[in-house]
Amino acid sequence: MSSDPRIRLSGVEHTFEGRSGRVQALDRIDLTIEPGEFVSVVGASGCGKTTLLRLIAGFVHASTGTVEVDGECGVVFQRPSLYPWLSVAGNVEFGLKMRRVPRKERRETARRYLDLVGLGEFADAAPYELSGGMQQRCQIARVLATEPPTVLMDEPFGALDALTRENLQAELRRIAKERTVLFVTHSVEEAVLLSTRVLVMSPRPGKIVLDLPIETDPAQDLDTLRTSPAVLAATEKVRDHVQRRTPLRQA
Numbered sequence: 001m002s003s004d005p006r007i008r009l010s011g012v013e014h015t016f017e018g019r020s021g022r023v024q025a026l027d028r029i030d031l032t033i034e035p036g037e038f039v040s041v042v043g044a045s046g047c048g049k050t051t052l053l054r055l056i057a058g059f060v061h062a063s064t065g066t067v068e069v070d071g072e073c074g075v076v077f078q079r080p081s082l083y084p085w086l087s088v089a090g091n092v093e094f095g096l097k098m099r100r101v102p103r104k105e106r107r108e109t110a111r112r113y114l115d116l117v118g119l120g121e122f123a124d125a126a127p128y129e130l131s132g133g134m135q136q137r138c139q140i141a142r143v144l145a146t147e148p149p150t151v152l153m154d155e156p157f158g159a160l161d162a163l164t165r166e167n168l169q170a171e172l173r174r175i176a177k178e179r180t181v182l183f184v185t186h187s188v189e190e191a192v193l194l195s196t197r198v199l200v201m202s203p204r205p206g207k208i209v210l211d212l213p214i215e216t217d218p219a220q221d222l223d224t225l226r227t228s229p230a231v232l233a234a235t236e237k238v239r240d241h242v243q244r245r246t247p248l249r250q251a
């Protein structure tokens with residue numbers, strides 16, 4: 001077992017050269033994430049959360065500083081992007097096929113992850129036959145099936161109704177136990193409920209202004225946790241930091 005961090009960013013800055021000029025999205029980010037942590041990133045719109053995630057995923061190269069990631073990352077996007085010509089199981093198997101995993105093993109793994117996200121009965125369905133929440137669960141199964149040590153999630157529940165969102169939060173909490181997760185969300189409550197650590201970013205340029213460990217009992221169910229004093233206090237603290245750093249306060 002290695003005790004190396006899973007993710008390490010040192011002195012990371014990032015500036016976009018856009019059509020409307022230069023935008024410094026990130027400023028002096030130093031961040032270390034250890035294996036098994038569930039780290040959420042919250043902050044006002046445009047503060048650089050997605051940029052941070054994309055740097056870690058390797059989609060963007062930092063203008064300054066270093067980004068080190070130990071092992072592969074699976075990325076779950078806000079909107080599910082399933083292949084419409086493949087069945088639900090075909091979508092989940094796709095990454096495994098690319099890795100030349102034998103057919104039987106692919107089938108079994110896909111089935112296991114579809115069961116895990118509650119889609120076992122829909123293995124042969126086409127993606128368009130699934131609701132938005134089911135498509136998102138399929139995307140999560142597809143990412144998890146390749147068993148990446150790190151999962152990066154960019155506002156994965158943003159487009160879902162409240163009930164589906166709550167169900168998926170509970171599923172994710174269960175699924176995430178043996179993984180390292182970096183989770184971008186606009187919901188402070190969601191961040192506190194799911195995470196072992198919450199980061200708050202300030203806008204333009206994005207900096208980490210709060211790094212708060214969250215101690216909740218993993219055995220407790222989400223409904224009990226939602227109203228627990230520890231969660232309420234942490235939510236209040238995080239919300240306060242987010243609001244203080246939001247230039248245009250939203251109602």
Ligand SMILES: Nc1ncnc2c1ncn2[C@@H]1O[C@H](COP(=O)(O)OP(=O)(O)OP(=O)(O)O)[C@@H](O)[C@H]1O
Nearest residue numbers: 016017018023025044045046047048049050051052
């Ligand atoms: N490809 C790009 N070219 C130019 N500027 C960009 C690009 N991507 C992001 N930016 C700018 O970088 C800043 C950070 O954007 P980013 O998408 O990381 O923020 P965010 O915190 O994820 O926002 P939101 O919560 O609204 O999704 C913004 O000012 C944005 O306009």
